[in-house]
Amino acid sequence: MIVLKLGGSAITDKDRPETLDGESLETAADAIADGLRSGSASSLVIVHGGGSFGHANASEHGVTTTAGTHDVAAVHDVHGAMKTLNEFVLSRLVDRDVPAVPVHPFSTAHRDEAGRLVLPTGQVETMVAEGFVPVLHGDLVAHTGRGVTVVSGDELVAALALDLAADRVGLCSTVPGVLDDADAVIDEIASLEEVAAVLGDSDSTDVTGGMAAKVETLLELDAEASIFGIEDVSAFLAGKTPGTTVR
Template sequence: MSDLIILKLGGSVITDKGTDCTVNRAALAGIAAAIAGAHAARIVVVHGAGSCGHPEAHRYHLDKGATAGETDGIYVTHRAVSALNEAVVSALREAGVPALGVHPLHTGVADNGRLVMFESRHLEQMLALGMVPVIHGDVVMDLSRGACIVSGDQLVRYLAVALKCTRVGLATDVPGVLDGGRVVPEITPKSAHTLQIGNSSHTDVTGGMKGKIDELLGLAREGIGADIFQVSRLGDFLAGNDHGGTKVRGE
């Protein structure tokens, strides 16, 4: 059986983050073609919300939770990210990839903003059938806050462990993690504190690049490394070639 890859597509790659819910269909077509060409790989795709979800979550303050009678934000935000998920799935299927959308709202539970449960047995069965699950950042029910946003990056960390993933890749709109304009070739828990990593300049309720690094460092501590690279190098990552980006590794 081939290795299992979890591929995270950044929201800034598949949407225009400067305009509410504008899908970048040209980028999606290129991504779908690269995934379709990775014939031997078992892949789980996770994508961010970009401009389809972050503005809604910010407007309704879902980063702070939800209370009884104040739940419109859950519906509106989930509707936005689900529409983006459908666009990603459609692009993959048009390229011949047997993709199927999976919504965290239906299968995950959080407590104080962190996932504590996400059913993964159905994902294993999809993979056994040769399918490509496509999961996204979403609203989930939260045992302490009522509801919360779970980012695609948090999902990557959780699922990589649950599914015993062998490779993790984050396709972004930058060539890797940048520090002072240069690509940082490798980040470890020991070196991370020396870097000057900023957050997204657009509305992002999940922490931008710093949030990504925090999640991936947690994953590295559990023995699973990750790679961050520009989406134009996706084919290189899937083939196991050098992608010119950043590797996040344990000590």
């Protein structure tokens, strides 16, 4: 079982609201289709981030993973933008004969009063068993006492990896891995303390925590995880460990 995240920054132009990076998305879709055809990625779940679709709208309405809203217009703006991006991703995959199907977290997940994410994964597991490729995405979710809050793609990846006992987890980003002070890729990370000094905030609007949050989330998983650039999706699906390995 492989859980692959396509970062929102990697498939959209995060500096221009609701703007797709079509070339990068096509590159990722080609790699996924090739991986399925070769049999190296026969059991695959995909998650994509919000990029300039989700983050821009969430920021405008002041909604984050902890700050909620009861504003119905905000719900429609943020969730609607994410459904639009999800359709772009699905269409590129289906065009390449990938049996991709949507799973919208807003309709399935929620947070309890303490903010813990509850994500039923039975439907995802059944979809995979029946030959489909579920495609989830960063979204809003109902949050007890706070209306709705954001659920990040990284949170979804962690929940799926744990519940589905994923063998491998991959995060595709705009960079070829986690970079040190000299912009060289760090081969392996075993603790957050090792890299805390070089992990900064996202350069673009990001309401979900940036690279530091990604590394912290991956360190909690049992599965081996990799952070890599869009050009290394093929290598990851082929069983290699491009970019930075997080153990």
